[in-house]
Amino acid sequence: MDKIAGKTMDEWKKAFPIIEKIIATEEVFWANPKYSAYDQAMKQIQFNEKDIRDANERLQRFAPYIAKAFPETTETNGIIESPTVPIPAMQHDLEEMFGQSIPGKLLLKCDNSLPISGSIKARGGIYEVLKYTEELAIKHGKLSTDDDYAVLDSEAFRKFYSNYEIAVASTGNLGLSIGIISAKMGFHVTVHMSADARRWKKDLLREKGATVI
Amino acid sequence: MAASRLKQQLDDMDVKVDRQHPLFVYLPCGVGGGPGGVAFGLKTIFKDNVHCFFAEPTHSPCMLLGQITEKHDEIAVQDFGIDNRTAADGLAVGRPSRFVGKTLEGLISGDYTVDDDKLFILLSRLADTEKIWLEPSALAGVYGPVSMLKSEAGQNYLADHGVEAARLANTTHIAWATGGSMVPDEVMADYYRRGVHLKK
Numbered sequence: 514m515d516k517i518a519g520k521t522m523d524e525w526k527k528a529f530p531i532i533e534k535i536i537a538t539e540e541v542f543w544a545n546p547k548y549s550a551y552d553q554a555m556k557q558i559q560f561n562e563k564d565i566r567d568a569n570e571r572l573q574r575f576a577p578y579i580a581k582a583f584p585e586t587t588e589t590n591g592i593i594e595s596p597t598v599p600i601p602a603m604q605h606d607l608e609e610m611f612g613q614s615i616p617g618k619l620l621l622k623c624d625n626s627l628p629i630s631g632s633i634k635a636r637g638g639i640y641e642v643l644k645y646t647e648e649l650a651i652k653h654g655k656l657s658t659d660d661d662y663a664v665l666d667s668e669a670f671r672k673f674y675s676n677y678e679i680a681v682a683s684t685g686n687l688g689l690s691i692g693i694i695s696a697k698m699g700f701h702v703t704v705h706m707s708a709d710a711r712r713w714k715k716d717l718l719r720e721k722g723a724t725v726i
Numbered sequence: 727m728a729a730s731r732l733k734q735q736l737d738d739m740d741v742k743v744d745r746q747h748p749l750f751v752y753l754p755c756g757v758g759g760g761p762g763g764v765a766f767g768l769k770t771i772f773k774d775n776v777h778c779f780f781a782e783p784t785h786s787p788c789m790l791l792g793q794i795t796e797k798h799d800e801i802a803v804q805d806f807g808i809d810n811r812t813a814a815d816g817l818a819v820g821r822p823s824r825f826v827g828k829t830l831e832g833l834i835s836g837d838y839t840v841d842d843d844k845l846f847i848l849l850s851r852l853a854d855t856e857k858i859w860l861e862p863s864a865l866a867g868v869y870g871p872v873s874m875l876k877s878e879a880g881q882n883y884l885a886d887h888g889v890e891a892a893r894l895a896n897t898t899h900i901a902w903a904t905g906g907s908m909v910p911d912e913v914m915a916d917y918y919r920r921g922v923h924l925k926k
Contacts, residue, residue, distance in 0.1 A: 517805040518797040525806075529794050535839070536806050538784040542838040542877035544886075545793060547831045551773040554832030565767075569727055594728075597735045597900065602855035607872055610851070615871045617897030618741070622732070625860050625906035632816075632861075632905030633760045636728055685756070685816030686905045711815070713910045 568640065575643050578662040579629075582697055586628045593635055595623045630693050632686035639694045642679065646698055649677065671699030678703070684710040689718065696722035729767030736898070743775050747896045748889055752870025754863050754904050755780035755789045755837070756819040758826030764902065769833045777835040777887070779874070781866035783812035783842060788822040790837040798824035813842050814863035816904060836883060838873040840866045843924050850921025859914055860906035867901035 517525060526532050534541050548554075572592070580591030597620050604619035627635040646665070650656035655673060656665075664670065681691040682705040695702035696718075703724045706715060715725045736743060743749045749772055753761035758780075765778040780789050785808060792798040802821040803810050810820040848865040852858050874880035884894065909917075 518795065518800040522806065525795065532791070532794065532806070535784075535787055535791065536808060538808065538839075538841075540784055540839050540841055540844075540873070541787075541790075542836065542873045542879045543790060543794065544836040544879050544883040545831070545834055548835050549832040551769060551833070554769075557832060558829055560770075565727070565770075569730075572727065594731050597732060597739070599739075600852070600856045600858070600901075603852050603868065606851050606855050607868070610847075611872045611876065613872050613876050615875060615899070616891075616894045617871075617899055619871060619899045619901065620741075621856075621858065621868070622900050622902045623858070625858075625864055625903045631907035633764075633902070634816075634905075637760060637763055684818075687816070689908060711913070713913055717908065 571644060571647065572640065574647070574658060575662050575665075578665045581663045582666045583629050589628075593628050593639065595625075595627045597622050630686065630690035632690065634686040634690035638687050638690035642691055642694045642698070642700075645679070646674070649674070665698065674699035675701060677701070680705065682706075684714070689714060692718045692723035692725075693721050727767065728764050729771045732768070732900075733771050741898050742896075743772050743898065745775060746893060747775070747898065748893060749776045749898050749900065750871070750874070751776060751778045751900045751902060752781050752867040753778060753902045754814070754817055754866040755782050756786075756817045757821075758789050758823040760904075761902070762823065762826035762830055765830060765834060777883075778833070779835055779870055780837040781870060781873075782837065782839050783814045783817050783845070783866065784839040785812045785842065786810050786814070786818050786820065787837075787839050788819050789827060790839065792822035792824075792827045793831065793834070793837060796831075798822060798827040800824075814845060814866065815861065817863045817866065836879075838870065838877075838880075840869045840873070844869060846917060846921035847925045848921070850918050850925065853918055858903075859909070859918075860903050861909055862917060864903040864906055867903065870901055871899045 531541055576591030580587050600619055600621045604615055608615055624633040629635050678701045679695045680703045681688055684706050688704040692702055692704045704718055705726050718725050751768060755761045761780055768776050768778055782790055786803055788803050791801055795801055799821055804820050810818055812818045845862040845865045848868050849862055
């Protein structure tokens with residue numbers, strides 16, 4: 514019998530009975546037996562607070578550019594963030610629909626309304642492009658971390674970035690986010706999408722100046 | 727970053743998070759990078775007072791299988807005969823990230839799955855009740871509190887982690903919406919109609 518990562522299907526089911534339900538595509542809830550106290554869990558992780566600080570500082574440096582290039586972010590001074598809102602009517606509706614009381618308060622983190630690409634991928638996806646953008650400009654002596662990054666929103670910089678190519682393979686929000694920010698900065702950006710990717714995503718990306726394959 | 731800004735937002739809303747006021751966060755999960763990063767950030771800020779759960783479609787439970795088997799990217803849902811076909815675009819992932827599954831193995835509280843039909847029903851209900859329009863994937867998070875509270879495994883988790891009735895009443899649940907504002911109106915209208923139809 515074929516093995517899956519060292520065990521047969523039956524062996525997996527026997528070791529973890531929940532797998533039977535998962536295979537039947539039934540809904541399941543699984544509590545992680547390896548979940549541990551924070552301090553203990555963190556011992557296993559190479560965690561560097563400096564990385565988070567660096568990322569924060571980089572996003573601050575880019576804020577003047579973001580505010581200029583994406584006017585919808587002027588209100589937040591170029592910081593890409595979304596609201597968190599209570600959804601009490603939906604909480605009540607869930608309780609009725611599923612016959613299950615939900616004590617406490619239900620909030621929605623509205624990453625659907627994040628500026629630029631309207632999804633959670635406007636966080637990490639855009640960050641990666643900004644990081645690359647900064648490295649390129651600094652390496653070529655066109656930018657220093659003390660500059661006002663609003664200068665990046667200029668013909669001169671777009672021309673500079675047009676010498677470089679960014680490619681991403683994603684049918685979802687990641688492709689949209691990277692495509693939109695990269696095209697805006699001036700890069701040649703190619704988004705590889707599968708045949709069944711939604712038509713509107715391809716259209717939107719082309720409209721923003723990305724190449725969609 | 728998302729986490730420190732969320733803390734600020736909660737402070738502004740007078741939402742307390744501490745041992746007596748636990749926070750439960752439900753994050754739709756594809757390959758794991760986005761929700762993994764958010765969960766990690768949340769843990770560094772709220773530590774043991776936040777409980778993070780990944781949400782996946784029943785047809786693409788890659789992170790769940792990766793974590794249960796501890797084989798992470800060595801397995802794909804297709805190996806188990808699951809088709810990886812779901813209307814939840816960004817969550818249609820057959821093989822999870824080892825980096826996320828392994829790094830966060832002690833920090834993620836659990837994982838649950840949601841049926842596609844339910845995503846559409848919740849989509850239409852959220853639009854009706856709150857006038858908020860999300861893509862189908864985003865609704866996976868909204869089902870989180872029900873999935874946890876309705877299941878024996880969820881109830882056991884609460885008991886094991888000192889969240890008994892009194893504290894449960896002080897709980898804040900956050901469903902993390904993935905996207906939706908870029909979806910064209912006519913596509914969203916189709917999603918909505920599908921939800922209304924399924925609800926009947």
